[in-house]
Every structure is written in C-alpha cells, then in structure tokens.
Amino acid sequence: METNGVSRRDFIRASGLAGTALCLGFYFPANAKKAQLVSANAAEATGFEFNAWMHIGTDGKITLTDHRAEMGQGSYQSVPQIIAEELEVDLKDIDVVFAKGDPKKYGSQITGGSSTIRGSYKRLLMLGATARQMLIMAAAAKWNAPVADCYAQAGQVIHRPTGNKLHYGELVADASKLTPPKDVPLKPMSDYKLIRKPLKKLDTPMKTNGEAIFGLDKRLPGMLFASVERNPRLRGKLVSFDSTAALKVPGVKQVFKVQMMVFNTTRDGVVVLADSTWAAMQGRKALKVTWDETGFEHVNTVDIYKSHQELLKTKEGLSVKKQGNPDAVLDKPGKKLDVIYETPYQSHAAMEPLNCIAHYQSDKIEIWGPIQAPDWVQGDISDKFKMPKEKVVVNMTFLGGGFGRKAFLDYPQEAVAISKQAGVPVQVVWTREDDIKQGPYRAGISYRGQGAIENGAITALKFKMAGQNIDHWSGPGRGKPNGSTTEGFLNPYFESIKNISFADVPYEMPLPNMWWRSVYASTNGFAYESFINEMALLAGKDQLSFRREYLKDERCQRLIDRMEEVSGWKARKKNEGYGVAITECFDTTVGQVVKVSRNAAGKIKIDKVWAVMDCGWYVNPDIIKAQVEGSVLMALGAATTHEITFKNGLVEQNNFYDYLMPRITDMPTVEVHIMENTADAGGVGEPALPPFAPALTDAIFDLTGKRIRKLPFNMNAV
Known part of the structure; x- marks a missing residue:
C-alpha cells in the first residue's frame, strides 16, 4: 500500500472539489493560538494554503491524512479511531495516507515527545464532529426538516420521525457548500462507541501480508x-x-x-x-x-565516568531549580544520604536500519x-x-x-x-554496524543525590547531574543549564518538600548525543526514584507509603491506591523481592511495581511487572498496553544487557552479537492498568520506560540486600 502524502492540487484534481466531495482541514494562521477548521471551498475563496486532513467522496469513503509518522506507536490507528467516533462511521470506511512535510499546512509534524494524540486529539475530535454536523445539515435541507430531527449513524444521516436515510456519499456535494459550523458539541465519553475500545490496528494486516511500504521497500x-x-x-x-x-x-x-x-x-x-x-x-x-x-581527544568510557564523578564532587553546577535552603540542612548533623548513580550510553537500534x-x-x-x-x-x-x-x-x-x-x-x-x-x-x-557505531546516542549521565531525614521525614533533597547536554550540540544551549534536569521527577514533591535543589554540572565530550525514548527521564528516573527508595529505607518506611506522604495530589493518591491494589503490595511476604517507582514525563504519570525471585539455579528472575498509567484521555487500551510492554522491554535491555562503550575514541560494539538485546525468554509478564479520568490526554509511547529500572533494582535490593546504583548490571551476577 503506497502511503504518499496528498497535496492540495492532488485533492482538487482527484475530487473535483466543485461540489463533488467534502474536504475539511485546518488553517494555521501566523501567531494564532489555535488552528482554524475550514472547508476546501473556503480555502479556494480566500486563497490560503489548504491541507485536506479529511476527504469524503461520493462513495462515502473517507480519506484521512495522518500528519504524523507511524513507527509502531499506533498513530495510524489512533487518529482514524478518533475521527470515526465523532464522524459516526466504521473504521473499515477510512483510508489513511501520510502527509507530506509541510508545517504551514499541518503544524508540527514531529513524532516525538509522545505528542501525536495529546497535541491534536481535540482538533481531531472537532474535525469529525464538524463533518458529521455538516452532513446532517445537508440532509435536513434536502428533507426540509429541522436539523434537530436528524442524526448520524453508521455513515448515514437518519430522519428520526420518518426513518428516512441518506448515505454520506449522497450528501457530500451539498455539505461541501456549507460553512463549517463553529463549536460543534462533542460526545460525552459515556457515549463513546470506538474510543477507549481495544480495536484491532488498521495497519496490522498490511504489515503482515507485505502490502505496507517501509522506507526499504520504496523503489x-x-x-x-x-x-x-x-x-x-x-x-x-x-x-x-x-x-x-x-x-x-x-x-x-x-x-x-x-x-x-x-x-x-x-x-x-x-x-x-x-x-x-x-x-x-x-x-x-x-x-x-x-x-x-x-x-583531537580519543575518549574512553572509563575516563568519562571518572570525569563525571570528579565534577559531581567538586562543582556545584548551574542551578536549574531551587527552593528553600537544602545546603544549610545538609550541613547539620543527622540522618543523611550521599550517593552517586551512573547510567550508560545507549544506541537506538531500531529494527529497521x-x-x-x-x-x-x-x-x-x-x-x-x-x-x-x-x-x-x-x-x-x-x-x-x-x-x-x-x-x-x-x-x-x-x-x-x-x-x-x-x-x-x-x-x-x-x-x-x-x-x-x-x-x-x-x-x-545503513548497516546495523553503521547505526551502532555512528550514533548519535543517548548520553551516559551520572548523578549525585544528597538527602536528609529528620523524624522519619525528608528535610532536604539535593540532586546534581553530569553528562552531555543535547542542546550543546546545536549551539544555542551552551552556557545554560540542561533544562531537562528535573524531567521525570514528579511536581508534587516540590509542593511537599521544603528544601530541594537541582543543578546541571556542564560536561563536554565530542560524542554525538540526542533524544532516546523518554529522553532525559530515562536516566533521571533511575537516579531520582532510586534515591527516593533509599530515603524511604533511611526513614524506616515502606516505599509506597513514603511516596504517599509527598505525592499529595488526588491523581497521584489514586495511582498509588491502584498500585497497592493490583500488586498485592500490602500482602507481600518476607523474603519476596518487591520494588517500586513512579515517574512522570510528557504529561503522563506511570507507577510500576516489580517482583523478583531466584530460580532453581539461584539466578534472579523477574516474576511480574505491574504498570499503572495515568495518561488522562486516551484512545485505544490495546495500543497503550503494547506501548507499556515495549517500554518495559526496552528499559530492561538498557538496564541489564546493552550499552555503548568507547575505547581510544572508537565504539566497541558492532551488531546484536555484542550489543545484546533481551531475548523473548527475558520478557517478563507485564500487567497494565489504565487510570480512568477526564483529564487532558498525556503521552503513551514513552512514559512507561523510566520507572522500570529503579523499580527493578529496588526489588533486587528487597530480595538480596544488594543496592545497584550503576547501569547496566548483569542479572546473573547479582
């Protein structure tokens, strides 16, 4: 299946647009706070560039332009599922094409930061609802009936008093001449028929029968x-x-x-x-x-981390966020913790080179x-x-x-x-070797965590990070602290802990580094949540109960309730290894509980992972579960099996024989739970990765008494 983008001219040629199809899209005026929904006729009349996000033909078929990439995260399914809900059509009646690159037509098209749904779902809902309303208005005019007496269902408009029906294809010519109504009411979530349902993905058949066109397939x-x-x-x-x-x-x-x-x-x-x-x-x-x-310098991994440690011990760094006076508290005698965590460089290693x-x-x-x-x-x-x-x-x-x-x-x-x-x-x-040896990579980062406990409560937290800053490679970020230093750390902590500081200790290294799934939260999460677990131990408290004291907002409290409930946290027994972590990124909070034990050979094995995600409004629970499972597996690899290392300035890894991926037998059972609420949509594709490593290492400590502060570690050597 070819999935080339569709230009304005192509749409005009293909559909005539002169009253033979209904085409709706968005107009992104300069400096506008939000996109304006318009029809093709309006675009033609005013002369501005039109993007045809949705085209309904005289046969009733809908062509939907997906403005974002589909790389396994589910955009190809989620976007039409949203449209179909408000448009009142079956998903089988929607064809999807990919948009061409054009920010003037489509706004931001970056598929990253788990932003596709959270950044556009309200527009997409309105697009479907507006098209439905225009078709209802066209039908009402044909019947000379009040619009209120008509409703849409299964690709048809039905006249409630008589039962008369008109197919969408019979209405598009008249509907295309109407001005799109503003502020069309959206369905309440209680009326959803498609959204929040585990519908099968539209692209699965074409990906399994060879129809889907990947980059390597194009000729x-x-x-x-x-x-x-x-x-x-x-x-x-x-x-x-x-x-x-x-x-x-x-x-x-x-x-x-x-x-x-x-x-x-x-x-x-x-x-x-x-x-x-x-x-x-x-x-x-x-x-x-x-x-x-x-x-120029030919770097070695061991020297990188020696430099990190020296910087963390001797430099205060650039302040990112500070409240109260944690240094004054840490200078006083009492129960204190001062530790360093290390995370490795990682390749992206996508299966399609x-x-x-x-x-x-x-x-x-x-x-x-x-x-x-x-x-x-x-x-x-x-x-x-x-x-x-x-x-x-x-x-x-x-x-x-x-x-x-x-x-x-x-x-x-x-x-x-x-x-x-x-x-x-x-x-x-590119070969696999090209990809692994050339980078860019997720940067290896080291952290120093300092904290104080008094009467079983946190009185101060101080974090410093040392590692490459992505912004330094592009130039403008030089001389400024890494703005992502607090990424992954939950905001409610700032409301409940009086003395907190975060600082970035600048570290320069001629190694190309860039975004990697969940970006800095993937490394920050390990350090910060591991530290919270160690602080709970210092305070003599249970890790989840300890967090409950500081994560006081209602959504966090409900998330912790669910974590305790599904994992049987309060009923766990002695000599069972349970660990926990909660992180936030891209407007989504994920809590994970990991249980480990020893197998017959005495090796550590992961018995189960319970993941609770609060992503607010969502589309398809099956896609969420798949993304959480994939995030857990990717986090498992980054924590226990693979890393990029350097010797004399050269990458030591080549392919999957020495950049070791988790095997299917390594995949733990993952039980996913989605919080139900009416909050705005958060991300799904990345937020489940950061909490896994700290929850896993906490579980191993609970079972063995061994604290792991450096990744990756060998599960068989614990």
Whole structure:
C-alpha cells in the first residue's frame, strides 16, 4: 500500500472539489493560538494554503491524512479511531495516507515527545464532529426538516420521525457548500462507541501480508543504491581512498567522497554507488580508505565516568531549580544520604536500519523514507541545499521503529548530497554496524543525590547531574543549564518538600548525543526514584507509603491506591523481592511495581511487572498496553544487557552479537492498568520506560540486600 502524502492540487484534481466531495482541514494562521477548521471551498475563496486532513467522496469513503509518522506507536490507528467516533462511521470506511512535510499546512509534524494524540486529539475530535454536523445539515435541507430531527449513524444521516436515510456519499456535494459550523458539541465519553475500545490496528494486516511500504521497500525508476564508509571517529577527516577494487565489483557504478552535517560538525565518508544494495555493500568492503584521526581527544568510557564523578564532587553546577535552603540542612548533623548513580550510553537500534531515498533535481528535491520529522527535514534540506521550501517534498513511509533517531537530519541530508552528485535518485541504506557505531546516542549521565531525614521525614533533597547536554550540540544551549534536569521527577514533591535543589554540572565530550525514548527521564528516573527508595529505607518506611506522604495530589493518591491494589503490595511476604517507582514525563504519570525471585539455579528472575498509567484521555487500551510492554522491554535491555562503550575514541560494539538485546525468554509478564479520568490526554509511547529500572533494582535490593546504583548490571551476577 503506497502511503504518499496528498497535496492540495492532488485533492482538487482527484475530487473535483466543485461540489463533488467534502474536504475539511485546518488553517494555521501566523501567531494564532489555535488552528482554524475550514472547508476546501473556503480555502479556494480566500486563497490560503489548504491541507485536506479529511476527504469524503461520493462513495462515502473517507480519506484521512495522518500528519504524523507511524513507527509502531499506533498513530495510524489512533487518529482514524478518533475521527470515526465523532464522524459516526466504521473504521473499515477510512483510508489513511501520510502527509507530506509541510508545517504551514499541518503544524508540527514531529513524532516525538509522545505528542501525536495529546497535541491534536481535540482538533481531531472537532474535525469529525464538524463533518458529521455538516452532513446532517445537508440532509435536513434536502428533507426540509429541522436539523434537530436528524442524526448520524453508521455513515448515514437518519430522519428520526420518518426513518428516512441518506448515505454520506449522497450528501457530500451539498455539505461541501456549507460553512463549517463553529463549536460543534462533542460526545460525552459515556457515549463513546470506538474510543477507549481495544480495536484491532488498521495497519496490522498490511504489515503482515507485505502490502505496507517501509522506507526499504520504496523503489523509483532509474534509482541506484548507496552504501557509505564513514569515518569511525566523528571529527576525523578523509585523507584518501583507493576505489580500484571496489569498481571491479559487479554492479558498482561510482565511488566518490561525501560529507554530511552532524549537528555543527562535518562527517566525511566515501560513497559506493551500485545497481543493488548488495553490490554497494560488497564494493564498500573492497575500499581502501585512509583517515586523519589526529588533533583531537580519543575518549574512553572509563575516563568519562571518572570525569563525571570528579565534577559531581567538586562543582556545584548551574542551578536549574531551587527552593528553600537544602545546603544549610545538609550541613547539620543527622540522618543523611550521599550517593552517586551512573547510567550508560545507549544506541537506538531500531529494527529497521536507517535508510532514505533522495532525488535531487535542479528545480526540486524529493525525499522518501522512514522519517519522524518531515517538517524539520524539509526546512533543513531547503537551508542546506538553497532550495525554496515549497520545492522540497518530503514523503513519509512506515517506520520500523524510531525512538528519536529517525527525527534526526543527517541521513536525509546525506542521501540528497549523494543524489546531487550522482545525478539520479539514490537509496542510501545503513548497516546495523553503521547505526551502532555512528550514533548519535543517548548520553551516559551520572548523578549525585544528597538527602536528609529528620523524624522519619525528608528535610532536604539535593540532586546534581553530569553528562552531555543535547542542546550543546546545536549551539544555542551552551552556557545554560540542561533544562531537562528535573524531567521525570514528579511536581508534587516540590509542593511537599521544603528544601530541594537541582543543578546541571556542564560536561563536554565530542560524542554525538540526542533524544532516546523518554529522553532525559530515562536516566533521571533511575537516579531520582532510586534515591527516593533509599530515603524511604533511611526513614524506616515502606516505599509506597513514603511516596504517599509527598505525592499529595488526588491523581497521584489514586495511582498509588491502584498500585497497592493490583500488586498485592500490602500482602507481600518476607523474603519476596518487591520494588517500586513512579515517574512522570510528557504529561503522563506511570507507577510500576516489580517482583523478583531466584530460580532453581539461584539466578534472579523477574516474576511480574505491574504498570499503572495515568495518561488522562486516551484512545485505544490495546495500543497503550503494547506501548507499556515495549517500554518495559526496552528499559530492561538498557538496564541489564546493552550499552555503548568507547575505547581510544572508537565504539566497541558492532551488531546484536555484542550489543545484546533481551531475548523473548527475558520478557517478563507485564500487567497494565489504565487510570480512568477526564483529564487532558498525556503521552503513551514513552512514559512507561523510566520507572522500570529503579523499580527493578529496588526489588533486587528487597530480595538480596544488594543496592545497584550503576547501569547496566548483569542479572546473573547479582
């Protein structure tokens, strides 16, 4: 199934728009506080650029433009499920296409920060409701009946007094001429028929029968295939290369130098262009390349963490948030805790390796691929290649995982540069080794936690973090503290603890780092929640009861109630290993309880994980459960099986044989519970990752008495 975006001109051509279809979309005026919902006719009349988010044809079929990427998080299902609810149609009547990159039409298109639903669900509900109301108004006019006597159901408008029916397809011509009504009432949640139901995903059949088009599946006439030998050290330069043997490989066409920007640094590479990916890779193996790797530090992992510890002990850092005077409290005698936590560098290791197709032409650049941020790519390519934005077309395909890596701009830019030099459309495919050795990575970060207890209560908390700051790579963040230092730490703590401070100790290192699933919460959560567990022990209190004293808002209290209930927390026995953690990111709070024991061989095993998520308004509980399970597994790998390490400036890992992924037999039983409330939607794809590691290590301490403060650790060695 091709899922190319749909342009305004395509819609005009395909549907006529002159009274033959109902097209609704959003207009994003400059500096407007919210998008305006408009029809295609209104767009034509006023002349502004129209984005057709929804098109209903005379056959009643609905084409929905998904403005965000689908990388397994469920956007391809959740967006139409929202629309179908208010539009009163069956999901089988909706076709989904991916939008092209264009922030003027679609607003932000970045699939990251668990933002797709929480950032647009109200607009999507209104889109469906408005279309439904316009169809009802058109039917009422045909029957010369009051609008109040008509209602929509199953893709039809029904006249309540007579039972007469009109199919949506029979009404679109008249409906398209109406002005979209404002402030159409939305359904109460009690009337939902589709939302909050575990409906099967629309993209599952096409992903299992081969119809779905991922980046690696896309083909263009005359396209060649490229593999790139890149400098193994980010700042090294190409001295020379010998392509003699490479050009003798059957299918190899050209060999030449290429450069791409990685943040503000240029990375050199040698391109092998061929008539197949296999031939390009074989030609690359035959290359002889000389690199200049002098003039800069060749780092080692052990030195990174030594530097972290020294900084945390000797520097106060840049203040991020402070209330009260924790230093004065910590200077007094009493029960105190002063510990350091370490978290590792991590690769994204998405199952679909990086790839991108680019076709550079003198008057146009077009891109196809697994891209998390098509609007960012459009702007970056326009800037780097001096092409007007409207001449840069970015097409999204399905993504086989992204985790933030496929929101980066380097691989599309590299593909365009290669196509420009080759003069033909080119597909660049990264190997697994390329992905793991080149980065960018989640930065390894170390933390110092200091706290004081008096009469069983926290009197002071002080946290410092030392690690690379993503913003430093892009330039503007230099000299400023890491604004994400408190990410993952629940706000109610600030309301109940008088003396708290957070500081960022700047740490510079020439290693490319960037977002990774749940971003800084993935490392912050381990340090901060582990520290809270240690403070509970120091206070002589139960970990959940201890948190209840400080997380006093109603939603947190109800979440803790549920955690205790589902896990049997209060009925747990001695010599059973139970651990707990609660974190918040992207407007969602997740609490997890982990139970561990020893197997017959005496090794630690995870018996069960209970995860309670409060994400407010939500769409599909099955998607939530899948995201929580995936987050737990990814967190398990990051805590116990894999890390990126450096020796003499080179990444030591290569592929899954030494960047070890959890196996299916390692996957614990995960029981997911979703809190029901009417709060605004929070994120789903990332917030369940941060609490797992601190809950796991707390459970291991509960069972063994061994406190784990450094990740990753070997489960078999505990």
